[in-house]
Amino acid sequence: MSVSRRQFLKTSAVAATAGPLSLGAGIDYCAAAEGSPVDLSMGFPPGAVRLNFNENTLGPSPKAIDGAIAGVRESYRYALSGLLPPHIGSYHDVDPDWVLMGTGSSEILRLTPVAFGRNGGNVVTGLQTWGGMLAVAANLGMDVRRIELRKDKGYVFDVERMLDAVDSETRIFMVVSPNNPTGATLSYADLRHIADSLPNDVLLVLDQAYIDYYDGGGSGLDLVKEGYRNVLVTQTFSKAFALAGLRCGYGLAHPDVLNEIKKFGTGPASINIAGYGAVLGSLDDPEHAIRSRTYVRKTRKFYQQQFAELGVNEVSGPSPFMLFETGNRSQEIYDELLARKVFITHGRSWNMPDYLRVSYGRESENEVFFSTLKSIL
Ligand SMILES: Cc1ncc(COP(=O)(O)O)c(C=O)c1O
Secondary structure, three states, rough: OOOOOHHHHHHHHHHHHHHHHHHHOOOOOOOHHHHHOOOOOOOOOOOOEEOOOOOOOOOOOOHHHHHHHHHHEEEEEEEEHOOOOHHHHHHOOOOOHEEEEEEEEHHHHHHHHHHHHOOOOOEEEOOOOOOOOHHHHHHHHEEEEEEEOHHHHHEOOHHHHHHHOOOOEEEEEEEEEOOOHHHHHHOOHHHHHHHHHOOOOOEEEEEEEHHHHHOOOOOHHHHHOOOOOOOEEEEEEEOOOOOOOHOOEEOOOOOHHHHHHHHHOOOOOOOOHHHHHHHHHHOOOHHHHHHHHHHHHHHHEEEEEEEEHHOOEEEEOOOOOEEEEEEHHHHHHHHHHHHHHHEEEEEEHHHHEEEEEEEOOHHHHHHHHHHHHHHHH
């Protein structure tokens, strides 16, 4: 289906102002991409149901789209990403020098072991978690200590066992909250307990890519604001603001921590000008994150209900995806879904081979996912 930009913006604007209850009511928010004059399929076959990358199919805020388009028109110019921290700073109520922009939060995460672990030592983290920085840490020769999450509590980080693994060689203690793929969250009390328990020379890294989906507290930024100097929080516009393809993320920490990271990367060219415009547009429409959260909450209920009807166990949290238990049929079910062009992720990626992870999609995609799954089970 081909949809003009004007039609798309109109549709998005309706979606954006229609109020939470009507969100996702059969509106194809991302239909505009299908009318593209260039091939943006990224190699996926026509009709693919792409539920494998935790993308936000609500799409960006109309203001972010306008900002990105304005940026593209200026794309003969370099963007100066150093001009964004004042905007992010006022959004989060921190000084600009406590904000560092990255090409996605991944850039900040990957630079962190270079900055803090290049002379060796170990990283303590969880086993069933997203390891964006861990490969870099291992390649630097760091000892990556991955502690099993607590299955009995719905796969939450086993904070005490993780703290027990810290020793004089520990350089980084890393948690993801809400966690990918289990959705587990750490409370503010948990975060504070970790920060208080760690020696001063250990950097606590809190990957909070999905924090905008969670309104239950547990913001690492509050820890930073409270004066903890060895805490780095990473956040992103990829998820609740739906700018994954524009690669805009950031770190929040004491300037001493950020200056250390800056020695090894980031800089004016970390953000492209379309992303720059989209970030400004997103910050002008912060309610978009709330719309995303509302959609995810509603979709999670739908998924829980569907899995309950199928008698399949699920593991999830406020984040936009769900694990479902497939036991020794994981590979077979994964392959069958793939053969029907339904793309999800094997739990093997996070040492959970008995599970598959599905990212929430558009309503129509979620329905296709369940009807396909039902035909396989
Ligand atoms: C937990 C987690 N952190 C970070 C990222 C990377 O996000 P970004 O797009 O900001 O690089 C992802 C991507 O899926 C993620 O799941």
